[in-house]
Amino acid sequence: MKRILGILGILIAVMVVTGILQPAFLSGYNLSNVTQLSAYFAILSIGVMFVIITGGIDLSIGPVVGLVGCLLPLLIVKYGFHPALAIVLVMGVAALIGTTHGLLITKAKLQPFVVTLCGWLIYRGLARWITGDANQGFGNSFNGLLEISRKKIPLPGDYQVPIPVVYMLIIAVLAAIFLNKTVWGRYLYAIGRNEQAAHFSGINTDRVKLMAYVLCSTIAGFGGVLLAFDLNSMQPSSHGNTYELYAIAAAVLGGCSLRGGEGSVAGVVIGAVLLRVLYSANNMLGIPSTLEYVTIGTVLLAGVLADEGVKWYSQRRKLIQSARKVAA
Amino acid sequence: MGDRRENMVSATSKTTTDATTGPLPDRTNDSPLLLAASQITKEFPGCKALDRVSVSFSPSEIVAILGENGAGKSTLMKILAGVQPPDGGELLVDGQPVVFRDVRDAIEHGIVLIHQELNLAENLSIGANLFLGREPTRWGFIDQKTIRRLSRELLERVGLNYTPETIVGELSTGQQQLVEIAKALSIQARVLIMDEPTASLSQYETELLYGVVRKLKADGVCVIYISHRLSEIQELADRVVVLRDGQYVGEISRAEMTREKMVSMMIGRSLTSGIERHSHTPGPEVFRVKDLVTTAFPEARNSFSLKAGEIVGMAGLVGAGRTELLRAVFGIDRPLAGEIFCDSKLVRISSPRAAMHLGMALVPEDRKGEGLVLEMSVRHNHTLATLARQASLGVFINAAQEVTDSQRMITALRTKTASDQLAVQFLSGGNQQKVVIGKWLLSNPKILLLDEPTRGVDVGAKQEIYRIMEELAGQGLSLLFVSSDLEEVIRMSDRVLVMHEGKITGELSRQQLSETAIMALATGGALS
Numbered sequence: 001m002k003r004i005l006g007i008l009g010i011l012i013a014v015m016v017v018t019g020i021l022q023p024a025f026l027s028g029y030n031l032s033n034v035t036q037l038s039a040y041f042a043i044l045s046i047g048v049m050f051v052i053i054t055g056g057i058d059l060s061i062g063p064v065v066g067l068v069g070c071l072l073p074l075l076i077v078k079y080g081f082h083p084a085l086a087i088v089l090v091m092g093v094a095a096l097i098g099t100t101h102g103l104l105i106t107k108a109k110l111q112p113f114v115v116t117l118c119g120w121l122i123y124r125g126l127a128r129w130i131t132g133d134a135n136q137g138f139g140n141s142f143n144g145l146l147e148i149s150r151k152k153i154p155l156p157g158d159y160q161v162p163i164p165v166v167y168m169l170i171i172a173v174l175a176a177i178f179l180n181k182t183v184w185g186r187y188l189y190a191i192g193r194n195e196q197a198a199h200f201s202g203i204n205t206d207r208v209k210l211m212a213y214v215l216c217s218t219i220a221g222f223g224g225v226l227l228a229f230d231l232n233s234m235q236p237s238s239h240g241n242t243y244e245l246y247a248i249a250a251a252v253l254g255g256c257s258l259r260g261g262e263g264s265v266a267g268v269v270i271g272a273v274l275l276r277v278l279y280s281a282n283n284m285l286g287i288p289s290t291l292e293y294v295t296i297g298t299v300l301l302a303g304v305l306a307d308e309g310v311k312w313y314s315q316r317r318k319l320i321q322s323a324r325k326v327a328a
Numbered sequence: 329m330g331d332r333r334e335n336m337v338s339a340t341s342k343t344t345t346d347a348t349t350g351p352l353p354d355r356t357n358d359s360p361l362l363l364a365a366s367q368i369t370k371e372f373p374g375c376k377a378l379d380r381v382s383v384s385f386s387p388s389e390i391v392a393i394l395g396e397n398g399a400g401k402s403t404l405m406k407i408l409a410g411v412q413p414p415d416g417g418e419l420l421v422d423g424q425p426v427v428f429r430d431v432r433d434a435i436e437h438g439i440v441l442i443h444q445e446l447n448l449a450e451n452l453s454i455g456a457n458l459f460l461g462r463e464p465t466r467w468g469f470i471d472q473k474t475i476r477r478l479s480r481e482l483l484e485r486v487g488l489n490y491t492p493e494t495i496v497g498e499l500s501t502g503q504q505q506l507v508e509i510a511k512a513l514s515i516q517a518r519v520l521i522m523d524e525p526t527a528s529l530s531q532y533e534t535e536l537l538y539g540v541v542r543k544l545k546a547d548g549v550c551v552i553y554i555s556h557r558l559s560e561i562q563e564l565a566d567r568v569v570v571l572r573d574g575q576y577v578g579e580i581s582r583a584e585m586t587r588e589k590m591v592s593m594m595i596g597r598s599l600t601s602g603i604e605r606h607s608h609t610p611g612p613e614v615f616r617v618k619d620l621v622t623t624a625f626p627e628a629r630n631s632f633s634l635k636a637g638e639i640v641g642m643a644g645l646v647g648a649g650r651t652e653l654l655r656a657v658f659g660i661d662r663p664l665a666g667e668i669f670c671d672s673k674l675v676r677i678s679s680p681r682a683a684m685h686l687g688m689a690l691v692p693e694d695r696k697g698e699g700l701v702l703e704m705s706v707r708h709n710h711t712l713a714t715l716a717r718q719a720s721l722g723v724f725i726n727a728a729q730e731v732t733d734s735q736r737m738i739t740a741l742r743t744k745t746a747s748d749q750l751a752v753q754f755l756s757g758g759n760q761q762k763v764v765i766g767k768w769l770l771s772n773p774k775i776l777l778l779d780e781p782t783r784g785v786d787v788g789a790k791q792e793i794y795r796i797m798e799e800l801a802g803q804g805l806s807l808l809f810v811s812s813d814l815e816e817v818i819r820m821s822d823r824v825l826v827m828h829e830g831k832i833t834g835e836l837s838r839q840q841l842s843e844t845a846i847m848a849l850a851t852g853g854a855l856s
Binding site: 193 | 660679680681683684685690692697698699700701702703704708712713715716719722723724725767771
C-alpha cells in the first residue's frame with residue numbers, strides 16, 4: 001500500500017510540475033493521448049505481472065503484439081475473415097503461444113528467460129515472413145472497426161475518455177479480483193515466495209505457472225488487437241518493439257519484484273501510466289527526445305532504489321523495536 | 329527393558345565422571361603432542377554445543393570421533409580447524425597456545441579440514457583445483473608446467489590415477505575426496521580432519537580411502553575423522569574419542585574397541601522422565617508400502633505398514649534414507665519401483681496433491697524451505713493446502729472460513745502468535761512447526777508423516793508437539809515420524825523402524841525398544 005501511494009505521489013508530482021512549466025501538458029488533447037497510450041501499456045503490464053509474481057519473466061510480449069497486429073489485418077483484409085472471427089483467431093494464437101511457453105517452462109524445466117527470448121526471435125520472424133515484410137493495415141474501408149480502439153467518451157470541457165481506458169479498467173478489476181479473491185491468485189503469490197512449500201502443500205504448481213504464461217500472452221494478444229485498430233499501420237519488423245521492456249519496467253515500478261511473490265494491479269497500472277507521463281513530459285518540456293530513455297531509465301532506477309531504502313529502513317526499525325522488547 | 333536401561337546408565341556414568349574431572353590426558357610419555365584442545369567450550373543460542381572438552385592428538389595416529397547426532401563432533405572439528413572460534417578454552421599446537429582467527433591461521437599451522445560437502449570447483453581441472461588461490465607464477469602468468477609436475481606427484485601420493493588436466497566434475501565423489509586430500513597434502517598438512525569422509529563413498533572407494541589414510545599415517549600425518557560406521561572405525565582407527573551432549577565421555581584404545589562398548593559410551597545418558605507412550609491396541613491396517621525403491625538408494629527395497637491410531641517411529645543416522653523414503657511415499661520424488669496400498673487398495677501417488685487426496689499429510693524436515701511460505705501470514709499458511717476445498721464454486725476464497733479455520737488451529741495447537749495476520753517468519757521455531765502441522769490437520773488426514781518434527785524446537789514446544797501427536801493418534805490417525813533423537817523415538821513410538829544405508833534393517837516393538845537396540849540396527853549391525 002505504501003508503495004502504491006509513493007508511486008502515485010511521484011505521478012502526481014510529475015504531472016503538476018510539468019503542468020505548471022508547460023500548461024499544454026494538461027490540455028484535453030494531450031491528456032487524452034497520454035491516457036490512451038497508458039491504457040495499452042497498462043494492459044500489457046497487467047499480463048506480465050502474473051508471470052513476474054510467480055518469479056518468471058516474459059520477454060516475448062513485443063513480438064506477440066507485432067505478430068497479432070500483422071495477422072489481424074491480413075486475416076480481415078486479405079482473406080476476408082469476419083472481424084469477430086479474426087479477433088478470436090489471433091487471440092487464440094496468443095493463447096497458444098502462452099501455453100507453449102508454460103509447457104516448456106514447467107514440463108521441460110527450461111528457464112523462462114531463455115524460452116521467451118527464443119519466442120521473441122521466433123514471433124518477430126514469423127510476422128515478417130507471413131506478411132512478406134510488407135506494411136499491414138486495414139485501409140479506409142474498415143473505419144467502423146477502428147472505432148473499437150479510437151472511440152472517445154466526451155467529458156465536460158474539451159476532455160474525453162478514450163475507450164481503451166475503459167477496457168483497461170475492466171481488465172484491471174478482473175485481474176485484481178483474480179489475484180486477491182481467488183484460490184489461483186493466492187497460489188501465484190505462494191509459488192513466487194516458495195514454490196517448494198506450495199508444491200508440498202498439494203498445490204499443482206505446474207498448472208498454476210502454466211496459467212500465468214497463458215494469461216500473459218493472451219492479454220498481450222488483446223493489447224495487440226487494440227493497438228492494431230488504433231494505429232492502422234503496422235511494420236512487421238518493428239511493430240511492438242521494446243514493448244516487453246516497458247511492460248516489465250511498469251510492473252517493477254509498480255511494486256513487482258523479479259524474485260517473485262510481490263505485486264499489485266493498482267501499482268502496476270500506476271507504474272504504466274507514470275512511464276507514459278514521463279515520456280510525454282519529456283516531449284512537452286522540450287527535453288531532447290534523444291534523452292527520453294535516459295529520463296525513464298533514471299526514474300525507474302531511482303524508484304527501485306528508494307523502495308529498497310524504505311524496506312531496509314522499516315526492517316531495521318522493526319528489529320530495533322523487537323530488540324528493545326527483549327531488553328525490557 | 330527397565331533393567332537394561334539401568335545397566336546402561338551405570339556402565340557409562342563412571343566414564344562420564346572421569347572425563348569431566350580429568351585434566352588434559354597425559355600422553356606425553358607415548359609421543360610428542362601435535363595438537364591439543366583444552367577445556368574447549370562453545371555455545372550457540374539455546375544450546376551448549378561443547379562443554380569443557382579436552383582432547384589431544386599425536387603425529388602418526390588415526391583418531392575417530394564418535395557420537396550421536398548433535399553430540400558436538402562437527403563443532404569440535406570446526407574449532408580445531410579455525411572455522412569457528414571457541415567461547416572458552418584453548419588450543420595448543422606443538423605445546424604452544426595458539427589462536428586461530430580463521431581457516432588460514434589453522435592451515436599455517438598445518439591443520440586442514442575437509443568438509444562433508446567438498447569444496448572443489450567442479451568446472452576446473454584437478455591441477456587448477458589443487459593450487460586454487462595460490463597458483464605458482466612465472467613472469468606474472470600461471471606456471472602451468474610447475475602445476476602439472478607438482479600435481480602429478482600429489483596424485484601419485486593419494487593413489488589417484490588421473491592426469492592433472494582432468495576436469496574435477498568428471499570424477500566420482502570418492503575420487504574428488506582424494507583430490508581434496510591431495511590438496512591438503514600440498515599445503516603440508518600435519519593434521520587432516522575429515523567430516524564423515526565415507527558417507528557417500530562406495531565400498532571400493534572406501535577401501536581406497538583407507539589405503540591413503542594409512543599411508544598418511546606412515547608419513548607422520550595425524551588423521552582425525554568423524555564417522556557413524558562402527559565397523560569402519562574398528563578397522564581403521566587407533567583410538568576413538570567419544571562425545572555426548574557436547575561433553576567428552578572418554579576414549580577407547582584399539583585393543584578395547586568393541587561395538588558394544590562404543591555404542592554404550594555413545595548413548596549412555598540417563599533417560600529423562602516425561603510423558604511416555606502407553607501401550608495401545610492399534611486399529612486395522614490403513615497403509616502399506618511394498619518393495620519401494622527410491623532413486624537415492626536404488627538397491628534397497630523397503631516395505632512397511634501403518635495401523636490406525638498408531639505412532640511409528642523411524643530411526644537411523646543422518647543420511648540413512650529416511651527422508652528419501654517419506655518423500656517417495658508422499659509423491660514428491662517418483663520411486664523407481666514398488667507399490668503403495670491405502671485401505672488395502674493399490675494407489676498411485678504421483679504428486680503431493682495426489683497424496684493429499686488420499687488422506688495423507690507430510691510435515692517436512694526443512695520447515696522454512698518446504699513447510700512454510702515465510703513471508704505469508706499465519707492465516708494464509710494455515711489454509712494453503714485446503715484453500716481450494718473450502719472455496720465457493722471451487723475458485724473464490726472463502727475468507728470467513730479462512731479466519732475460522734486458522735483460529736481453530738491456533739487454539740487447538742496453542743500456537744503463540746500476536747495475530748494470525750503476522751508473517752509466519754516472525755514466529756519461533758516451535759510455533760512455526762505448529763503452523764505446518766495445523767495446515768495439514770485442516771485437511772483431515774488419516775495418515776500423518778512427520779520428518780524431524782522437533783528439530784530446532786525448544787524443550788517446551790517439543791512437549792507440546794508430543795502432546796499433539798498423542799492426541800492425534802488417540803483420534804485414530806496413523807503417525808509415522810522420522811527422528812534422529814533416540815530419546816524421543818523411544819518415548820513416542822508404539823513401534824520403531826530402523827534404517828541403515830537406505831534399507832529398513834529392522835523393526836522393534838515397544839517391548840524391544842532400547843537405545844542400544846536402535847543404535848545396533850542403525851549402524852548396520854544385527855540385534856544381539
